[in-house]
Amino acid sequence: MSDHVYKKIELVGSSKESIEAAAQNAVSKASETVRNMRWMEVGEIRGHIVDGSIDHWQVGVKIGFTLEAEESPETLEEKKN
Amino acid sequence: MSDHVYKKIELVGSSKESIEAAAQNAVSKASETVRNMRWMEVGEIRGHIVDGSIDHWQVGVKIGFTLEAEESPETLEEKKN
Amino acid sequence: MSDHVYKKIELVGSSKESIEAAAQNAVSKASETVRNMRWMEVGEIRGHIVDGSIDHWQVGVKIGFTLEAEESPETLEEKKN
Amino acid sequence: MSDHVYKKIELVGSSKESIEAAAQNAVSKASETVRNMRWMEVGEIRGHIVDGSIDHWQVGVKIGFTLEAEESPETLEEKKN
Amino acid sequence: MSDHVYKKIELVGSSKESIEAAAQNAVSKASETVRNMRWMEVGEIRGHIVDGSIDHWQVGVKIGFTLEAEESPETLEEKKN
Amino acid sequence: MSDHVYKKIELVGSSKESIEAAAQNAVSKASETVRNMRWMEVGEIRGHIVDGSIDHWQVGVKIGFTLEAEESPETLEEKKN
Amino acid sequence: MSDHVYKKIELVGSSKESIEAAAQNAVSKASETVRNMRWMEVGEIRGHIVDGSIDHWQVGVKIGFTLEAEESPETLEEKKN
Amino acid sequence: MSDHVYKKIELVGSSKESIEAAAQNAVSKASETVRNMRWMEVGEIRGHIVDGSIDHWQVGVKIGFTLEAEESPETLEEKKN
Amino acid sequence: MSDHVYKKIELVGSSKESIEAAAQNAVSKASETVRNMRWMEVGEIRGHIVDGSIDHWQVGVKIGFTLEAEESPETLEEKKN
Amino acid sequence: MSDHVYKKIELVGSSKESIEAAAQNAVSKASETVRNMRWMEVGEIRGHIVDGSIDHWQVGVKIGFTLEAEESPETLEEKKN
Amino acid sequence: MSDHVYKKIELVGSSKESIEAAAQNAVSKASETVRNMRWMEVGEIRGHIVDGSIDHWQVGVKIGFTLEAEESPETLEEKKN
Amino acid sequence: MSDHVYKKIELVGSSKESIEAAAQNAVSKASETVRNMRWMEVGEIRGHIVDGSIDHWQVGVKIGFTLEAEESPETLEEKKN
Numbered sequence: 021m022s023d024h025v026y027k028k029i030e031l032v033g034s035s036k037e038s039i040e041a042a043a044q045n046a047v048s049k050a051s052e053t054v055r056n057m058r059w060m061e062v063g064e065i066r067g068h069i070v071d072g073s074i075d076h077w078q079v080g081v082k083i084g085f086t087l088e089a090e091e092s093p094e095t096l097e098e099k100k101n
Numbered sequence: 102m103s104d105h106v107y108k109k110i111e112l113v114g115s116s117k118e119s120i121e122a123a124a125q126n127a128v129s130k131a132s133e134t135v136r137n138m139r140w141m142e143v144g145e146i147r148g149h150i151v152d153g154s155i156d157h158w159q160v161g162v163k164i165g166f167t168l169e170a171e172e173s174p175e176t177l178e179e180k181k182n
Numbered sequence: 183m184s185d186h187v188y189k190k191i192e193l194v195g196s197s198k199e200s201i202e203a204a205a206q207n208a209v210s211k212a213s214e215t216v217r218n219m220r221w222m223e224v225g226e227i228r229g230h231i232v233d234g235s236i237d238h239w240q241v242g243v244k245i246g247f248t249l250e251a252e253e254s255p256e257t258l259e260e261k262k263n
Numbered sequence: 264m265s266d267h268v269y270k271k272i273e274l275v276g277s278s279k280e281s282i283e284a285a286a287q288n289a290v291s292k293a294s295e296t297v298r299n300m301r302w303m304e305v306g307e308i309r310g311h312i313v314d315g316s317i318d319h320w321q322v323g324v325k326i327g328f329t330l331e332a333e334e335s336p337e338t339l340e341e342k343k344n
Numbered sequence: 345m346s347d348h349v350y351k352k353i354e355l356v357g358s359s360k361e362s363i364e365a366a367a368q369n370a371v372s373k374a375s376e377t378v379r380n381m382r383w384m385e386v387g388e389i390r391g392h393i394v395d396g397s398i399d400h401w402q403v404g405v406k407i408g409f410t411l412e413a414e415e416s417p418e419t420l421e422e423k424k425n
Numbered sequence: 426m427s428d429h430v431y432k433k434i435e436l437v438g439s440s441k442e443s444i445e446a447a448a449q450n451a452v453s454k455a456s457e458t459v460r461n462m463r464w465m466e467v468g469e470i471r472g473h474i475v476d477g478s479i480d481h482w483q484v485g486v487k488i489g490f491t492l493e494a495e496e497s498p499e500t501l502e503e504k505k506n
Numbered sequence: 507m508s509d510h511v512y513k514k515i516e517l518v519g520s521s522k523e524s525i526e527a528a529a530q531n532a533v534s535k536a537s538e539t540v541r542n543m544r545w546m547e548v549g550e551i552r553g554h555i556v557d558g559s560i561d562h563w564q565v566g567v568k569i570g571f572t573l574e575a576e577e578s579p580e581t582l583e584e585k586k587n
Numbered sequence: 588m589s590d591h592v593y594k595k596i597e598l599v600g601s602s603k604e605s606i607e608a609a610a611q612n613a614v615s616k617a618s619e620t621v622r623n624m625r626w627m628e629v630g631e632i633r634g635h636i637v638d639g640s641i642d643h644w645q646v647g648v649k650i651g652f653t654l655e656a657e658e659s660p661e662t663l664e665e666k667k668n
Numbered sequence: 669m670s671d672h673v674y675k676k677i678e679l680v681g682s683s684k685e686s687i688e689a690a691a692q693n694a695v696s697k698a699s700e701t702v703r704n705m706r707w708m709e710v711g712e713i714r715g716h717i718v719d720g721s722i723d724h725w726q727v728g729v730k731i732g733f734t735l736e737a738e739e740s741p742e743t744l745e746e747k748k749n
Numbered sequence: 750m751s752d753h754v755y756k757k758i759e760l761v762g763s764s765k766e767s768i769e770a771a772a773q774n775a776v777s778k779a780s781e782t783v784r785n786m787r788w789m790e791v792g793e794i795r796g797h798i799v800d801g802s803i804d805h806w807q808v809g810v811k812i813g814f815t816l817e818a819e820e821s822p823e824t825l826e827e828k829k830n
Numbered sequence: 831m832s833d834h835v836y837k838k839i840e841l842v843g844s845s846k847e848s849i850e851a852a853a854q855n856a857v858s859k860a861s862e863t864v865r866n867m868r869w870m871e872v873g874e875i876r877g878h879i880v881d882g883s884i885d886h887w888q889v890g891v892k893i894g895f896t897l898e899a900e901e902s903p904e905t906l907e908e909k910k911n
Numbered sequence: 912m913s914d915h916v917y918k919k920i921e922l923v924g925s926s927k928e929s930i931e932a933a934a935q936n937a938v939s940k941a942s943e944t945v946r947n948m949r950w951m952e953v954g955e956i957r958g959h960i961v962d963g964s965i966d967h968w969q970v971g972v973k974i975g976f977t978l979e980a981e982e983s984p985e986t987l988e989e990k991k992n
Binding site: 030 | 761762775
């Protein structure tokens with residue numbers, strides 16, 4: 021564990037349901053091509069308003085994932101495509 | 102879109118249910134007199150504690166709304182009363 | 183208490199006496215037209231210097247007040263004029 | 264000067280030209296109904312992108328204006344409509 | 345009310361369900377030994393990711409509680425054990 | 426001095442008189458059970474408003490105190506009860 | 507709109523002309539390989555000084571772009587090369 | 588893991604050697620009475636200057652530790668004395 | 669007014685009396701050699717604790733002063749000695 | 750130099766040795782696939798605690814690298830794989 | 831390069847023209863007595879409003895300059911007068 | 912101690928060795944002309960990268976020093992040249 025290097029990427033997820041769902045949507049999208057995601061941090065929380073109600077939530081997240089020893093940072097992402 | 106001016110107001114909404122509902126309550130209250138609300142940003146999130154449980158959530162929000170070209174900022178709000 | 187909505191406004195008060203008096207002056211001014219003020223938060227504290235002394239204090243405050251259930255935010259303020 | 268109370272309002276101005284013009288547009292809009300504006304502070308600076316170029320700037324500003332001794336804060340704005 | 349002293353402690357609560365539940369879990373844990381809790385403030389919001397999904401939420405909270413006049417801060421907590 | 430370890434605790438003090446008195450009240454309360462306090466740092470400054478005036482000040486403080494070499498952090502506080 | 511996921515990347519653009527041009531240069535560079543850019547946010551603004559004058563501006567920007575439903579985040583960028 | 592509650596305490600450690608040693612000294616002191624420490628976060632880094640040199644480092648740290656299910660927060664610390 | 673250049677210096681003033689007096693002491697000290705001071709901004713507020721009471725206040729201030737057109741920044745200060 | 754565009758990426762490096770080594774490990778990992786790195790900025794500094802000691806350091810870094818005129822941002826990284 | 835020491839000073843420049851010109855004016859003023867300026871960082875951006883328009887911009891800048899090996903920090907500035 | 916006034920200056924020190932050495936280099940440089948330095952605070956930590964390694968550290972520091980009662984702030988520095 022002590023020699024891991026992590027990369028963090030920043031996404032914004034959306035959801036009509038909840039703040040949690042908006043964050044999960046960002047994580048789900050990232051999971052299509054990024055392996056070894058470990059944690060996420062919630063940043064800015066915004067809501068888009070339509071007709072006087074919050075129509076959907078927009079949640080900024082930073083996602084951290086492990087770069088394995090045998091992989092280079094960019095190779096990791098390459099493999100997923 | 103490029104010549105819009107927006108005004109932002111700051112409210113605190115409350116709800117026993119959830120953070121989302123507290124924010125929505127603030128937006129709903131504002132919608133009684135403010136037109137053309139476009140987005141909101143969540144600020145401080147607090148909870149009032151009663152008997153060792155979070156009794157209700159208090160969520161600070163900033164709400165942005167469009168000032169239309171033919172309206173002055175204060176006139177806009179006037180009309181709603 | 184759990185369904186209150188509060189509005190926050192931002193003022194800057196001045197006083198030759200003290201930081202507290204500058205903040206109180208802002209609250210007093212607001213009390214002329216705003217009902218149901220509940221709390222204030224001190225922001226930026228500045229001093230205007232004349233002849234090598236702080237001539238008067240300028241204190242930024244945010245004031246929170248309750249929007250009652252039967253009132254719309256702007257109606258509330260209307261009534262006071 | 265030492266007994267003035269100022270109010271600050273928060274606007275977002277837009278312009279295709281420049282950051283300065285976007286801020287000025289917000290000030291101009293406010294000047295339609297707010298008297299005695301003294302200063303503004305630039306906050307968030309954003310740009311809307313269309314076809315790979317910044318189409319227009321969106322600049323958040325806080326505008327400070329004097330509440331005169333003989334006026335109540337809300338009366339001031341009332342008069343302007 | 346005007347002579348109360350409050351203490352604030354910082355916890356991190358976890359939950360698979362929601363941000364609110366994670367915060368409530370921290371408050372519940374604190375309630376086992378801390379009396380007179382009044383409010384909490386949400387700080388950092390993080391999520392632990394397992395297999396491309398947010399497995400559980402980790403929510404930092406600061407909890408404020410009243411130190412009663414007849415109690416010393418540490419005595420208060422002593423009594424609870 | 427170079428091998429000291431300090432602990433910081435966070436309190437909120439109140440006073441009808443002044444910001445300074447509110448901070449001192451927090452320090453006084455802490456002094457009932459904490460030895461070797463060295464410094465405090467003022468954080469959030471708020472005021473509770475009643476009838477259009479600041480009724481009492483609420484001042485957040487962090488207090489730093491020395492943990493002596495022969496004491497463990499928690500033992501220190503124990504002894505005071 | 508409510509199910510979009512956006513990615514944000516961080517660049518620093520330079521220009522001898524203006525802050526706006528420096529930001530635009532970063533956006534232009536990104537547009538060579540990134541599709542669907544929607545907005546940018548200005549961060550740090552610095553200037554490189556040569557012979558007592560600001561020789562060129564360096565402006566940090568975060569650029570947000572849409573990840574389309576049918577694309578994975580990294581695939582998107584792949585396609586552009 | 589998903590139902591853990593953590594407590595965070597704030598210490599300042601000192602060392603003539605290095606920033607790392609100052610932080611470790613704070614952790615070591617805490618370890619005398621706190622079990623289950625998991626992580627620490629470095630905050631403010633300061634140095635005490637004597638005769639034009641940094642004589643010792645003072646490093647603010649927040650230390651997070653697990654509150655086990657069968658323990659109450661304060662009981663945990665009690666046991667250690 | 670539109671072509672003034674101001675310099676800001678950072679001091680910490682102390683006082684047994686009050687936060688205001690500590691700030692004023694810093695301004696008074698600066699006034700011995702700096703002309704044309706215009707404003708100050710309060711930063712960090714700390715207190716030194718002796719025997720369980722705040723013995724004196726330490727207040728960080730930034731002081732802004734005008735550099736006159738006919739003076740170079742450093743010449744200004746030179747003249748005062 | 751005045752027309753360079755830089756990209757910044759965010760990594761977290763680990764090391765049992767020191768803060769510097771943790772940051773260097775992140776830079777070394779990035780150097781496997783990123784050319785033209787120019788500078789890094791240290792963000793969050795954390796330590797993982799095992800048995801009452803800091804077992805390894807985790808240091809967040811932002812790394813800035815030049816995007817050469819003839820390269821597109823993503824092409825640059827592509828080439829390295 | 832690796833053994834340079836830089837000093838940073840803080841100025842506020844003004845201009846009726848633009849944010850860039852206000853910053854340049856501060857740098858120009860500093861260049862009258864400070865050698866070896868390398869970079870500047872923009873801080874607070876404010877505008878003075880007259881008759882509903884931004885009359886001039888006030889831009890806070892920090893300017894960094896090299897202290898050469900053979901010079902002491904204060905000597906450097908001395909020489910320029 | 913209660914009537915001291917301190918001045919703070921901001922430097923950036925460099926070192927190939929460590930963060931501590933970079934900070935010490937800034938303090939050493941300042942010690943050539945500044946007396947009575949008491950403490951320093953670490954700000955921004957950056958590294959210059961050459962060939963994929965951190966070539967030298969650049970550490971921003973604020974240094975606080977006492978202005979003695981019999982000295983004016985600028986006189987103090989004068990004497991040292």
